[in-house]
Amino acid sequence: xxxxxxxxxxxxxxxxxxxxxxxxxxxxxxxxxxxxxxxxxxxxxxxxxxxxxxxxxxxxxxxxxxxxxxxxxxxxxxxxxxxxxxxxxxxxxxxxxxxxxxxxxxxxxxxxxxxxxxxx
Ligand SMILES: [Zn+2]
Numbered sequence: 001x002x003x004x005x006x007x008x009x010x011x012x013x014x015x016x017x018x019x020x021x022x023x024x025x026x027x028x029x030x031x032x033x034x035x036x037x038x039x040x041x042x043x044x045x046x047x048x049x050x051x052x053x054x055x056x057x058x059x060x061x062x063x064x065x066x067x068x069x070x071x072x073x074x075x076x077x078x079x080x081x082x083x084x085x086x087x088x089x090x091x092x093x094x095x096x097x098x099x100x101x102x103x104x105x106x107x108x109x110x111x112x113x114x115x116x117x118x119x120x
Contacts, residue, residue: 004093014103014105014112015104016102018102023043025039042119053071056074063092099116
């Protein structure tokens with residue numbers, strides 16, 4: 001039995017800034033000068049949206065067998081997956097990992113995905 005990543009979805013308050021559940025680091029939009037800048041903490045597995053990965057941790061790469069792949073090669077991998085980046089990051093099996101999926105409402109149909117896991 002695989003231990004799939006636990007998912008939380010934000011659909012109404014999709015714009016709420018996401019913080020790491022383990023240390024409280026605000027991973028997106030913490031810099032008022034540049035709200036698109038990301039801040040990965042030691043628990044961050046990935047930060048992605050429908051068109052690209054912004055951040056991939058070593059843990060994520062090992063768990064999904066992405067080690068050594070360039071962003072381009074990873075992109076080819078998830079383009080072949082059902083559900084794209086969302087589907088690929090649902091396959092994480094690290095213990096107690098948590099994923100936040102924020103879906104902007106129609107017509108934008110734009111998702112942002114954040115993954116976290118406790119460290120030993
Ligand atoms: Zn953290």
